[in-house]
Each structure stands twice: as structure tokens, then as C-alpha cells.
Amino acid sequence: xxxxxxxxxxxxxxxxxxxxxxxxxxxxxxxxxxxxxxxxxxxxxxxxxxxxxxxxxxxxxxxxxxxxxxxxxxxxxxxxxxxxxxxxxxxxxxxxxxxxxxxxxxxxxxxxxxxxxxxxxxxxxxxxxxxxxxxxxxxxxxxxxxxxxxxxxxxxxxxxxxxxxxxxxxxxxxxxxxxxxxxxxxxxxxxxxxxxxxxxxxxxxxxxxxxxxxxxxxxxxxxxxxxxxxxxxxxxxxxxxxxxxxxxxxxxxxxxxxxxxxxxxxxxxxxxxxxxxxxxxxxxxxxxxxxxxxxxxxxxxxxxxxxxxxxxxxxxxxxxxxxxxxxxxxxxxxxxxxxxxxx
Amino acid sequence: xxxxxxxxxxxxxxxxxxxxxxxxxxxxxxxxxxxxxxxxxxxxxxxxxxxxxxxxxxxxxxxxxxxxxxxxxxxxxxxxxxxxxxxxxxxxxxxxxxxxxxxxxxxxxxxxxxxxxxxxxxxxxxxxxxxxxxxxxxxxxxxxxxxxxxxxxxxxxxxxxxxxxxxxxxxxxxxxxxxxxxxxxxxxxxxxxxxxxxxxxxxxxxxxxxxxxxxxxxxxxxxxxxxxxxxxxxxxxxxxxxxxxxxxxxxxxxxxxxxxxxxxxxxxxxxxxxxxxxxxxxxxxxxxxxxxxxxxxxxxxxxxxxxxxxxxxxxxxxxxxxxxxxxxxxxxxxxxxxxxxxx
DNA sequence: TTGTAAGCGTTATCAT
DNA sequence: ATGATAACGCTTACAA
Numbered sequence: 001x002x003x004x005x006x007x008x009x010x011x012x013x014x015x016x017x018x019x020x021x022x023x024x025x026x027x028x029x030x031x032x033x034x035x036x037x038x039x040x041x042x043x044x045x046x047x048x049x050x051x052x053x054x055x056x057x058x059x060x061x062x063x064x065x066x067x068x069x070x071x072x073x074x075x076x077x078x079x080x081x082x083x084x085x086x087x088x089x090x091x092x093x094x095x096x097x098x099x100x101x102x103x104x105x106x107x108x109x110x111x112x113x114x115x116x117x118x119x120x121x122x123x124x125x126x127x128x129x130x131x132x133x134x135x136x137x138x139x140x141x142x143x144x145x146x147x148x149x150x151x152x153x154x155x156x157x158x159x160x161x162x163x164x165x166x167x168x169x170x171x172x173x174x175x176x177x178x179x180x181x182x183x184x185x186x187x188x189x190x191x192x193x194x195x196x197x198x199x200x201x202x203x204x205x206x207x208x209x210x211x212x213x214x215x216x217x218x219x220x221x222x223x224x225x226x227x228x229x230x231x232x233x234x235x236x237x238x239x240x241x242x243x244x245x246x247x248x249x250x251x252x253x254x255x256x257x258x259x260x261x262x263x264x265x266x267x268x269x270x271x272x273x274x275x276x277x278x279x280x281x282x283x284x285x286x287x288x289x290x291x292x293x294x295x296x297x298x299x300x301x302x303x304x305x306x307x308x309x310x311x312x313x314x315x316x317x318x319x320x321x322x323x324x325x326x327x328x329x330x331x332x333x334x335x336x337x338x339x340x341x342x343x
Numbered sequence: 344x345x346x347x348x349x350x351x352x353x354x355x356x357x358x359x360x361x362x363x364x365x366x367x368x369x370x371x372x373x374x375x376x377x378x379x380x381x382x383x384x385x386x387x388x389x390x391x392x393x394x395x396x397x398x399x400x401x402x403x404x405x406x407x408x409x410x411x412x413x414x415x416x417x418x419x420x421x422x423x424x425x426x427x428x429x430x431x432x433x434x435x436x437x438x439x440x441x442x443x444x445x446x447x448x449x450x451x452x453x454x455x456x457x458x459x460x461x462x463x464x465x466x467x468x469x470x471x472x473x474x475x476x477x478x479x480x481x482x483x484x485x486x487x488x489x490x491x492x493x494x495x496x497x498x499x500x501x502x503x504x505x506x507x508x509x510x511x512x513x514x515x516x517x518x519x520x521x522x523x524x525x526x527x528x529x530x531x532x533x534x535x536x537x538x539x540x541x542x543x544x545x546x547x548x549x550x551x552x553x554x555x556x557x558x559x560x561x562x563x564x565x566x567x568x569x570x571x572x573x574x575x576x577x578x579x580x581x582x583x584x585x586x587x588x589x590x591x592x593x594x595x596x597x598x599x600x601x602x603x604x605x606x607x608x609x610x611x612x613x614x615x616x617x618x619x620x621x622x623x624x625x626x627x628x629x630x631x632x633x634x635x636x637x638x639x640x641x642x643x644x645x646x647x648x649x650x651x652x653x654x655x656x657x658x659x660x661x662x663x664x665x666x667x668x669x670x671x672x673x674x675x676x677x678x679x680x681x682x683x684x685x686x
Numbered sequence: 687t688t689g690t691a692a693g694c695g696t697t698a699t700c701a702t
Numbered sequence: 703a704t705g706a707t708a709a710c711g712c713t714t715a716c717a718a
Contacts, residue, residue, distance in 0.1 A: 016688080054694090057695065
């Protein structure tokens, strides 16, 4: 009823000392059955709720962890957040979810907030060259786990997808349809997944003996607009590609729009393969072939690792496999793609 | 360098008392220029970071607010969260984002966590009949704001969309195309928006003299699968509707899938209008006509209200307008729509 | 098993 | 303007 009922109140009502009350409520074994009962009752009657800040201040454990994603509105990261959060909850940890919004400054702001709030650990999908507050966290010996992305020069456990495998699945799939000119819509070099995917793609070009025209490789920033711009650049080149590979869902949507705007049809005039399996990708026209990772598992695993580190364990990095989900956006074979004729 | 550098360390290094150090760092005017300079320098050199828990403990202000959405993976709520978070950040408040996952028990769990963490206020998109911990929050006089949804019997300021107007826009639009049999895919009656939209739809039926066949009204739960089920039920009835109105984006996608599965074409055999303008709705085939609210504004406004309440103000509820974005999914006129086979 | 009391890092109230 | 010092609500030795 009252705004703030403290342990003292509970103790008074139960007729014991605050020490005893504290021991009962935090489940210490050194308590009598009688005390347990009376304290529990008093706490319930008074509607007592422990003050997490006070406890944390005294016991150096806040039972809160920070989760910093690069863009909450990206369904991929929303899923990661969901997975991580559920796992934390199961260990009665509270998750502070923050959104860097693909902005290095905001990333630093929130890392600072995490430090100030004295969370027990941080999971981050980092961006930028990792100078800023990431080093500060490390120096403060804050338990840290990277998810999806990593930063060079940090000895931090990570949970990532097997990007090389993903690219390989995509390229092999396109090659099987006879494509040799694949337009690559990549991520920014400042993000590890951007780099890993590009290098895997370059390898694939060599391995499958594809057209290595540098004009076929265009960089984006994991946002929708950049996918459109990249698509425009690729399609307006003198010898446009017969297939497009976008390494992020948002950029794929952007590219799709651009393709449409030009009156071309995906899966008909042009093949398209995207990264990330977003729930509604199957509803697009045509349904999009994707290379997918289990975002929820990514988040859940990262949280498990973090809780390990917090509890003094030494977590090993995990690489999760990707898988190809073939759908109609990539059914067009290379030869027909050039001919632009209807079926 | 060190794990924990406290105010005492800063004070010692600056050669002043902790009191003075505290005053300088919290921007009290009662400080000399000399002290300011030395303390600032010492803090910087030591890499001092204020302990939010200790401050909160002493000053009864945690500078943290809780935001509880019903489903982070729903883009609509992700946008709300983004708007709210950015607004909070501008007032240097930290947002604890939690996900009820459309689950009343989890909602209660997080409300409890907010209470325990002693946040300064809570924004919630509530569900259920509002018995649980919502009452507890109210009794604890926790500043509270409802966003998107409300709960009966709570005197809490809210930021909602004008659902009646939204329904009206949608129905008027469909009526203008000659539709009189509109299939309604609604939300759960346990959520205020579900109720408000249904009642507005019933009004619209009367006002526009539409077919009031009760079979045309099917309930869902704001999740994708329920939209599919509802669509199936509507389309397999003896006299199927010529247009579908889904009051949520996820259910609209579910319905769309079901329509496709039956070999029907939206915008051709059947009109479809959805609530919520999701970024990629324009990319579906055909682009979806929607009744949209500005989710980001919803979140930002809610946070503004909450900060008002926290600072002792008395916030007034806000109702934001909706608007119709006509696209190709509703271009089919009623007459051509009848010509299809039911399964 | 229980009570007492000393902190945890701040801020706020006093004097000075 | 500044320095002591007492809280804030809790946990945890240390005694009893």
C-alpha cells in the first residue's frame, strides 16, 4: 500500500531483526522455520519488494545485463533480442535492451549507460572500429560477449553465423542455375560480417570461376536505401548481372524495390538471393530465396555465454551454421535471364 | 584502469572533500571555478564513472524508465520502442525495454522486475484484463503511461491511435469501391484496440448499410497464424466477402498467405486493407493498402507524457490520427470480386 | 539461529 | 564555497 516498504518494516512486523529478515528473504539456510514463516507472511502482507539497487550496491551483483543491438527495427536483431531476453529471464536476469540505431555515437552512449548502471555484463552486436567505449568496458573487466558481429583486436567470446558457409551456399545455388555474373550487394567494411561475407564471395568467384568484373561488387550499409542504390548501380551497368546477392534482409528489400521500379521481374528476368530469413520474405512476390541463420538461437547462445562469463567461467566462441532456403526468387536460369522473355 | 574508482578517489586526487566532488560532478552551482577544474580533471584522469545505483539509492531517482511492449518482433512495437527510447535518451533517461511476448504471465514478470529495479516510471502496451501487477504498480504510485492500448478502470494517461477513425477510413474506402460484404479479421477482445476497432466496424456497417452477416466477423489474436485461420474461415463460407479488413499487420500477412494458398489474387479477386504501415508492406504483391499510425510518434509522445508525470506534471491523454494509404491491394471493385470458387 | 553493526557509493544537511 | 557526517536499503561478518 505504502510507496516504500523496506526490509526494516518487514522485520518489525515479523518481530525479528533486519538481519534475520534479509537472510530469510534471500534464502539463506541459517534460518529457523518459525522465522521463515513469520518473515514471509510479513513481507506478503506489506507487499514488500526488494530494492534491487540497494542489494546491488551492497553485493556487487545487479542481476541485470545490457544488450546492445545495432538496429531494433531490423527483424533479425529483434529476434536476437528475443532469444537473449528469454534466456536471461530463465536465470532471473533482467535485460536492458538498447538500440545503437547503426550509429557509433549512440553505441557509445549506451555502453556508457551500461557502465553507469553497473550491469553485470554486456552483449553487443558491435559496429565501427571498436575504439570508443568498447575499450573502456574491457578495461573495466566488464563481462562481454559479441553477437553476430565481432571487432578485431578484442579477446571476447562471440556467437556468430558461419558467413563463409552462407555465401558459399548462396553462390553454389546460383551457379547451379547457370549464373556466372552475380551482382554482390555487400555490407560496410566497418562491420565484421560485411568483411567476412565479401571475402567469402571473392573466394567463391575464384573457386567457381565466375566473372570477376569489379563492377559487380557494390557496398551498402545494411539499410534499405543502400540496397536500392546498389541495385540501381548494378542494373544500370553496361553488362548487368543475371543474379543479385544481397547480404542483408533490409538491403534485399531495397534492391527488390529498385528492380521493380525498372519493370524487371525477380525470379524471371533476374535471380535474387538474400541473407536473413525474415518471417515475411516468403510473402514477397516472388518468395525470396534466403541464406538463413537462426537469430533466436544466436541471441540465446550469446546470453548463455555471457552468464557463463559472469559466473567466472571461460566461454568459448560459437559459430552457428547457416542454411539455404530455396524459393522462387532464384528459379530463373542464367540463359533465360538474358533473353528477358516471358515463360 | 581500476575496476572501481569512486567519488572518494576523485576527491582525494583533486584534494577536496567528497561533498565538493559530488557537487561539482552533479553540476551544483555552489562550487568554485578552481574546485570545478581540479575535480573534472581528476575524474577524467581516473576514468571515474558515477554509480547510478548508489545515486538512485540516495536520491530516489533512478533516471531509468521501463518500457513494456507486447511483442518486440512486431515491427509496429519495434517502432514505438524506437520513438520512446530516443525521446528518453534526449532527457538522459535510460530505457529498460522488456518484451511481454503477448503473454500475460511474462508481462507480470517484467512489471515485477520494474518495481524491483525501482525505475522512475513505466510505459506499457497492456494486455489482459489488467488485474495482475498493473494494480500493484498503481498502488505503488509508479508513474504510468499506456501506449497504443489501454485498460478499463485505470486512471492512467494514454497515447493511442484514433481507432474509430481508422476503421472508418478503411470502410469508407472499400465502400467507395462498391463493397458491401467486408470480411473483418479482428483482434482479441482482451485488448482495448481489439474492442475499439470491432465496435467501430459495427458502427460502420450500420452507417454504410453494409451486409451485417455475423459470419463476416472473425476474431484473431494479433499474430500471424490467427490471420491465416480467419482468412480461411471467411473464404470458405458459403458467401465469401469481396473484401478483407485485417486490423493488424501480422494478421494481414497471415491472411495474405491463406488467400494465395487458395489460388486467389489480392487486388484482383479480392480486396485487402490492413492496419499498421510496415516498411515492407509496399513491397508485397500487390502493395497493401493500409490504415497507418505513426508508431514512432506514438512512442515518443508516450515517453514525453511519462517524463511529465515523473516530474510532477499531470499529463493529458493523447489520441493520434490515423491515415489511409491507398495502394493496389484494394483496387478491385466489388463486382469482379464475386467470381471465384470456394473450397 | 539470531541480533548488531559496519559498510556499499552517493547525495543532502548541517555548520563553518 | 566547502568539509564533516548522516542517511538511502540492503548484505554480511562477527558476536552472542
